[in-house]
Amino acid sequence: EIVLTQxxxxxxxxxxxxxTLSCRASQSVSSSYLAWxxxxxxxxxxxxxxxxxxxxxxxxxxxxxxxxxxxxxxxISRLEPEDFAVYYCQQYGSSQGTFGGGTKVEIK
Amino acid sequence: xxxxxxxGGGLVKPGGSLRLSCAASGFTFSSYSMxxxxxxxxxxxxxVSSISSSSSYIYYADSVKGxxxxxxxxxKNSLYLQMNSLRAEDTAVYYCARVAEGIxxxxxxxxxxxxxxxxxxx
Numbered sequence: 619e620i621v622l623t624q625x626x627x628x629x630x631x632x633x634x635x636x637x638t639l640s641c642r643a644s645q646s647v648s649s650s651y652l653a654w655x656x657x658x659x660x661x662x663x664x665x666x667x668x669x670x671x672x673x674x675x676x677x678x679x680x681x682x683x684x685x686x687x688x689x690x691x692x693x694i695s696r697l698e699p700e701d702f703a704v705y706y707c708q709q710y711g712s713s714q715g716t717f718g719g720g721t722k723v724e725i726k
Numbered sequence: 727x728x729x730x731x732x733x734g735g736g737l738v739k740p741g742g743s744l745r746l747s748c749a750a751s752g753f754t755f756s757s758y759s760m761x762x763x764x765x766x767x768x769x770x771x772x773x774v775s776s777i778s779s780s781s782s783y784i785y786y787a788d789s790v791k792g793x794x795x796x797x798x799x800x801x802k803n804s805l806y807l808q809m810n811s812l813r814a815e816d817t818a819v820y821y822c823a824r825v826a827e828g829i830x831x832x833x834x835x836x837x838x839x840x841x842x843x844x845x846x847x848x
Contacts, residue, residue: 619788651830651833653833653834653835655771655835657771662821662838662839662840662841663763663771663821663835663838664838665826665834665835665836668826668833668834669834674826674834674836675836704770706770706771708771708773708833708834708835709833710830710832710833710834711830712832713776713785713832714773714785714786714787714788714832715761715773715776715785715832715833716773717763717770717771717772717773718770719770720770720771
């Protein structure tokens with residue numbers, strides 16, 4: 619089973635600042651099959667990024683993903699008030715689609 | 727409009743069973759792989775199980791293997807999760823999720839239901 623470790627656990631930032639979230643895999647993720655999701659309280663997750671760097675339909679271009687192998691990054695270039703939420707990475711390159719533990723982006 | 731609506735959650739005693747359903751609409755259900763993902767109260771997301779469009783490929787998390795069974799009925803546009811030998815640690819909101827078009831069955835998930843709560847307690 620591929621284990622995903624997200625860091626930091628919590629990121630305290632102000633609107634307009636840049637957010638950099640990390641996701642590290644215990645072994646190489648096949649074909650960069652790495653996705654990022656955003657979840658707000660009481661809501662289902664929303665797909666942001668798939669294939670490590672492709673934005674999902676309707677996702678603003680302030681969200682970008684990068685990385686390959688075992689190290690992946692989600693960057694939010696300028697935080698908007700609606701971006702404060704919990705973010706999860708997920709690998710789907712194996713027969714078990716594991717999630718990371720999440721990073722909470724909170725208002726400083 | 728794509729819609730996924732889960733049902734079947736509730737309170738069950740440890741060792742008991744429950745069957746979750748997910749009704750799909752707004753897309754050609756038989757063309758997509760589907761998954762179950764759960765979230766314990768206040769915790770993160772946990773992938774549970776995956777089934778390919780024709781049920782040829784089925785996968786489970788180690789934590790539920792041998793106790794849960796995923797299935798689908800493409801004629802009824804429905805996804806199911808049969809949960810047996812339930813434990814307190816199975817308490818969670820269970821989401822059904824559609825896999826975006828692609829060649830793998832375990833992600834990424836472009837549409838999610840709103841979830842159904844399963845509580846395992848005596």
